[in-house]
Amino acid sequence: MHIKQVIIQGFRSYKEQTIVGPCDPGHNVIVGRNGSGKSNFLQAIQFVLSDEYAHLGSNAQSLLHESLGPRVISAYVEIIFDNFDRRLPIERNEVSLRRVIGSKKDQYFLSGKLVNRNEVMNLLESAGFSKCNPYYIVKQGKINEMAMASDSRRLKLLQDIAGTRVYDSKRNESNSLLKETQGKIVKIEDLLITLAEQLKNLDGEKEELKEYNRLDKIRRCLEYIIYDRELKSLKEKLEEFEETRHACNVVQAELEADAKTAEEAARSAAKKLKELKREARAEKDQLDRLNADHQQLLKEKMKLRLTIQDLKIEVSGDCKAKEKAEEELNALRVKIKKSEQDMEKIRPEYEIVKQREQEYSRELAMNERKRKELYVKAGRVTLFKTKEERNKWIKSELDQLRGHIVEKETYRAALAEDLKVDKDKYADLEKKIAEPAKDVKDHMKSIEERSKNYKELILQKNQCQARIKDLYRRFSVLEQRQNELKEDMTKQDQLLRRVVGKSTLNAIDSVRKVLNTFRERGDSEDELQSYYGLLVDTFQCGEALHTAVEVSAGNRLFYHVVESNVLASKILSEMNKQRLPGVADFMPLDRLLVRRVDYPKNSDAIALISQLNYDPKYDRAIRFVFGRTLIARNLGTAVALARSSGLDCVTLEGDQVSPRGMITGGHFNAKQSRLNIYKLRTKLKTASELKTVTDEIANVEQEIEATNESLNFCIAGVQKIELKDRISKDIIDNSTANIRLLREELEIVEKSRTSKMQILAQCSNDLEALNATKESLENEFNQELAIELSEEDQKKASKKGSIIL
Known part of the structure; x- marks a missing residue:
């Protein structure tokens, strides 16, 4: 190794x-x-x-x-x-x-x-x-330590290597174990002595026990005789009590029927009262809303009435002022028209006269200037002594005149150029005035066109708002009814939870969640369809049998019926995986063992299963729970049939008798019946009224949403038109302001042109006078000095004077 x-x-x-x-x-x-x-x-x-x-x-x-x-x-x-x-x-x-x-x-x-x-x-x-022999691993320094060790140490080392110390240690262990065993032997011997003493005592007790058993047998015989006598007397009393009970049952049945009728009447009356209260509440809400609307409308009516009165007063005053203004305007228009016609007639004559006046004025000024020059010429002899002095002065005057003439000609050219610029500017301003005026006209036309659409949108908006109010009122009534139905269902759920148990109802909800998980995950549809629901959902029976059915089935009413054990295991595994609450019990049809039962032929009893209506595929589950139960006419019949047939017997009142002789029962409160509560809860869940109310609420919500969309569309349209009108009005205001500024600028240009034309005419006259003076001085240059005017000059002066006069 x-x-x-x-x-x-x-x-x-x-x-x-x-x-x-x-x-x-x-x-x-x-x-x-x-x-x-x-x-x-x-x-x-x-x-x-x-x-x-x-x-x-x-x-x-x-x-x-x-x-x-x-x-x-x-x-x-x-x-x-x-x-x-x-x-x-x-x-x-x-x-x-x-x-x-x-x-x-x-x-x-x-x-x-x-x-x-x-x-x-x-x-x-x-x-x-x-x-004990650790030398199969030799560490560093161990060999040197062994070489330097003493003889005793080496002997011990050899013993360790040879493995003899193992036997020594085992021998020591065996010696200690032997000592412990000897001590235990001593203890066991002492225990045997004690047991021998106890056996002697038990022998004496054995004799006493035999005597006790003999006496006890006699006692039991006596007790049996007493019990038999008491049993006979009790049977007689029981028969009496049974007769009394039967009579009480008849009375109780009648009272229960009356109570049931009264409960149904009370339930229907409570339902009708609830409906009336709901209608009254709705009518009250409607009345309050109508009163509020009425008060609002009255306020608006009063405001409108006052506004109309104010407007009437204003309109009456405005109408009188308007009529007076229109009369004055018409008179002024006639007067203006007549004046314009007269002005058009005399305008050509005025222009001719004005032109002649200008010419005459110019000629007058020229003649007066020339006459003045002639007189000045005559007076120069007093100013100058010699011809040379006069010529010199004329020469200097001519130089000055030429300079003035050049300046006047330059100034006249500049004025002519300014007049040309003003003319172009005048034409440009007229074009600029025409463009905004056209914009103003176009935008005014757009505002008029949009006003019709604006009125239609306002009308639609008001209609949508009124429609939304009506829909919200209807929604409030439907929602109130839905809450009442849900409240009834919640009460039944709470009652069912109290009588069935929280864990059972939690298990029902958990199984439903697991099945939904399987559907979302895409599991086989055939496998999911092999879940048949609760046992209570698989059959129907008359209301008179509810008590007997519930007593017979017990909590098995809420067992889950499935086709196979595989599906049940799968559901439980998923519940554990998701940590869902509740305790679920399953009835797999493939695991239920159902034996054939021969029911006794008795007119006072009938098989419970024969009174149940169910689908044949649930036959195993129904027979497993109800197959060995008979419905007996009364408790006595139930006791006799249970003994003879070996089947469970139950009465319509809920008394149950087992074949083993056990009897259970007593007063059964139908209000606390799990079967009745579950059926009522299922009926409420599947009730058409709740579904109808829910559908109506959904329809009203859709209609509200559609109406809100229409209202938003109308509001958006109104806002767009108002925005466009506001933009158009801003453009009109801006254009009007621009036109006013342009007109003011046009008037300034017109005034400037008029003044410049007058200045130009004056400049031309001055230039003409300067040229005439220049010509006169040039003619006088180099002429002889004379004390008086020449004959020709005197004729000219007299002629000019006559023209001036």
Whole structure:
């Protein structure tokens, strides 16, 4: 036998799994640098085989690998032996021994099987690895220590190697065990003495017991005789009580029928009262809303009446002022028209006269200037002594006149250019005025076109708002009725939860959730259809049988009927997986054992199953629960039939008799009947009124949503038109302001043109006068000085004077 392979993980410097091997059976050497793990490898072998690491305790943490990475929480060392020679007493050629340690565990595994430490040590000792002989692993320095040891130490070493100390230790253990056994023998002998004494006492008690049994037999016989007499008297009294009970049952049945009729009448009256209260509440709400609307309308009516009065006053005043203004306007228009016609007639004459006036004024100014020049010319003889002085002065005057003429011509050209620019500017302003005026006209037309659509949208908006009010009123009434129906259903649920049990109802809801999960997951539809529901849903019976059915079935009414046990297991597994509440009981049809029953032919009893209506596929479940039950006419018949037929018997009042003789029953409160409550709850859930109300609420909500969309559309349309009108009005205001500014600028240009034309005419006159003065001075230049005017000049002066006059 030799070590074939060593596997280390998490031990000291070996973090990851390290496999060393296969090893040679003859000779192996471990070579490596310092710190490469040679010593840890040998310690790993000692960790499994040696007794040095027997009791680790808190020191186990020091053997785990430590590094900067994630912390190692467990480690193991596994040694695989080649057991071909069967040195280990195991019928395998290869044996593995693994030791696993952690923060709170230290376990051994032999060939994958968990074993305790004593078994491992016994196995190793049988192979020669004794804890008393630790020299099968020779550590560093041990050989030098053996060479330097004393003779006694060497003898002890030889004994350890030879394995004799094992026998010494076992001998010591056997001696101690022998001493313990001798002590136990002494104790057992003492116990035997005690038991012998107890046997003597029990022999005496045995005789007393025999006497007691004889007397007890006599006592039981006497008690039986007394009991038989009492039983006979009790039977007689029972018959009397039965007759009395039968009479009471008849009276009770009549009273119960009356009470049932009264309850139904009270229920119908309460229902009618509730409906009347609901209608009254709705009518009151309607009345309140109508009163509020009426008050609002009255306020609006009063406001409108006052507004109309104010408007009438304003309109009457405005109408008088308007009539007066229109009369004045018409008179002014006639007067303006007449004036325009007169002006058009005299305009050509005015233009001609104006032109002639300008010409005459110019000529007058020229003649006066020339006459003045002639007189000045005559007076120059007094100013100048010689001709040269006069010529010199004329020359300087001519130079000045030429300069003035040039300036006047330049100024006239500039005025002409300004007039041309003003004319172009005037035409451009007229074009600019025409464009915004057209925009104003277009936008005014758009506002008029949109006003019709605006009125239609406002009308539709008001209609939608009125429709929404009506729908909300109807929705409030329907919602109130729905809440009442749901409240009734909630009361029945609470009552059912009280009489059936919370865990059973929770289980019903949990099973439904599981089935919905299967459907969403896409499980087989055939498998889902093999769930048939609760037992109470699989049959129908008359109301008179409800008590008998409930007493016979008990809680089995709420068992879940399924086709096979597989589906039941699957549902329970899913419930556990989802941690759903409740305790569910299943009735798999493939596991129910139903035997054929021969019912007795008796006119006072009938099989309960024959009074139930159900689908044949539920026959096993129905027969399993109700197949061995008879309905008896009365309790006496039930007792007799239960004894004779071996079947359970039940009366319509709920008294039940078992074949074993046990009788249960008493007053049964029909209001607390689980079957009645469940049927009523199912009827409420499937009631058409709740569904109708829910559908109507959905329809009203859809209609409200559609009407709101129409209202939003109308509001959006109104807002768009108002926005467009506001934009158009802004554009009209801006365009009007621009037109006003342009007109003001046009008037300024017109005034500027008029003034410039007058200045131009004056400049032309001045230029003409300057030219005339220049011409006169040029004619005078080099003429002789004369004391008086020449004859020609005197004629000119007299002529000019006559023209001026």
